[in-house]
Amino acid sequence: MxxxxxxxxxxxxxxxxxxxxxxxxxxxxxxxxxxxxxxxxxxxxxxxxxxxxxxxxxxxxxxxxxxxxxxxxxxxxxxxxxxxxxxxxxxxxxxxxxxxxxxxxxxxxxxxxxxPPPLTPARAMAVGTAGLTAMFCVMALERHGARPEDGLVAVTGAAGGVGSFAVALLAKAGWRVAAVTGRSEEADYLSWLGAAEIIGRDEFAAAGRPLQTQRFAAGIDTVGGVALANLLAQTQFDGAIAACGNVGGMEFQANLAPFILRGVAMLGVESVRPRIALRRAAWARIAQYLDPAAIDAxxxxxxxxxxxxxxxxxxxxxxxxxxxxxxxxxxxxxxxx
The missing domain is CATH 3.90.180.10 (Medium-chain alcohol dehydrogenases, catalytic domain)
Structure with a gap:
């Protein structure tokens, strides 16, 4: 036909x-x-x-x-x-x-x-670009040398597509995950995915000081804007943030202090270019890491x-x-x- x-x-x-x-x-x-x-x-x-x-x-x-x-x-x-x-x-x-x-x-x-087995076509689409981007972020943190034993990892926009998969993938990899969300009604859902802490988006919504209390060893930011600036300011010495989203805006007001006084790294993650070898590696890990029940949820x-x-x-x-x-x-x- x-x-x-x-x-x-x-x-x-x-x-x-x-x-x-x-x-x-x-x-x-x-x-x-x-x-x-x-x-x-x-x-x-x-x-x-x-x-x-x-x-x-x-x-x-x-x-x-x-x-x-x-x-x-x-x-x-x-x-x-x-x-x-x-x-x-x-x-x-x-x-x-x-x-x-x-x-x-x-x-x-x-x-x-x-x-890749055991994924089905439907579950692969449930993962899709969102899950693939989350896996790219996890792999970027690993390439930087970030490890679960370093401390707490934050995920902004945690109830969204990329954020949900980031929470699940990080928890599966052994991280203690703090899910940042503006949807308090999703707390049980995020905890089920593996989040150890739920943090309200309001804590990241207003511009703060360039250096704030060190809370996170690493992070995956799906939001951008002010949330990213605050996340950088709250990252501990030698920490890293994988940044992949911009629903909070393409621009953010940042300061050099987290980078030159704490050695924080910001790792840009994009998911559009083919880079087929990286894609195959990421999909293989997704198939290995993600429980079908988590994908369905x-x-x-x-x-x-x-x-x-x-x-x-x-x-x-x-x-x-x-x-x-x-x-x-x-x-x-x-x-x-």
Whole structure:
């Protein structure tokens, strides 16, 4: 069947709008691997793309969807063959290349990772770019030399997608985790994921002194802005912060004091570039570390018909954890026995 359903973003005389459409395989962009998309997921960036509230889309028309998982149907890439189950995250999907909010995709094999057992396609999408970014942050802290025995690690925006996975991954790695959140109602959820302490976002919301009481050996910041500045100011000697998010703003007022008086390091983490070897290593660790029950607790599965409305909801902050889109391909949700 050459026709398939997709959510397409157009920009014309009527402005920026996203709608369900029917497309044909000939409409797909270039690539050396064709896939039937089984699952996608809703990221904050997808919400910005759908609503037009952020400069995400770099060409029109565009199919949003930063993440996708599915079955290879055609390949000229040496690493993939028809029948393989593969994952794609970021790499310009939903921005410059048609993404996962469609029942078919044509991508480049250098962007893809084969599904590592025991992950299922649905759980891989529950992890998605959010979980992969969290794993990149954990690996960045490890490369810096940070260890669980150094002390408490903080995670800002802990109830969000990246934050939730950061809490779970750090706890699994042996860290004592302090979850920073503005949603007190999520305390039980964060404790279940492995947080040892719950800290209210208000403690990080106002600009503070350049050097504050040393509370944290390390941190993962998903927020940016004032929260990041305060986290740096509260990090102990030789600590490190992996910074990966900007929902609190791209700019923050910082001071050199944490860096030159306490030797604190800020480690930038990005998850868009392919860097396939790093991606494979991160996915292998995710498959090893994350309990299926934890993945399921952080996610819900919705039908494709509900994806457009839910993508709009994420911008308004009405989504906890991860929302997975079932595209109707009927790949198994559960891992085989």
């Amino acid at each position: 050459s026709e398939f359903r997709a959510i397409r973003i157009d920009k014309d005389e009527g402005g920026h709008h996203a709608d369900f459409v029917v497309m044909r395989e000939r409409d797909l962009m270039d690539g050396d691997v064709d896939m039937e998309v089984a699952y996608s997921a809703i990221n904050y960036k997808d919400g910005l793309a759908v609503t037009g509230k952020g400069p995400v889309v770099r060409r029109f028309p565009m199919i949003p969807g930063v993440d996708l998982a599915g079955r290879v149907t055609r390949s000229t890439h040496p690493d993939f063959a028809p029948g393989d189950i593969a994952i794609a995250t970021a790499c310009g999907l939903g921005e410059a290349h048609y993404g996962g909010f469609a029942q078919k995709a044509r991508l480049f094999g250098d962007w893809l990772v084969k599904l 952080m996610s819900e599965i919705i039908p494709f018909d509900a994806a457009l409305e839910r993508a709009r909801s994420i911008v308004a902050g009405r989504i906890r954890g991860r929302v997975v889109i079932d595209m109707g391909l009927n790949l198994p949700r559960e891992a085989p026995d």
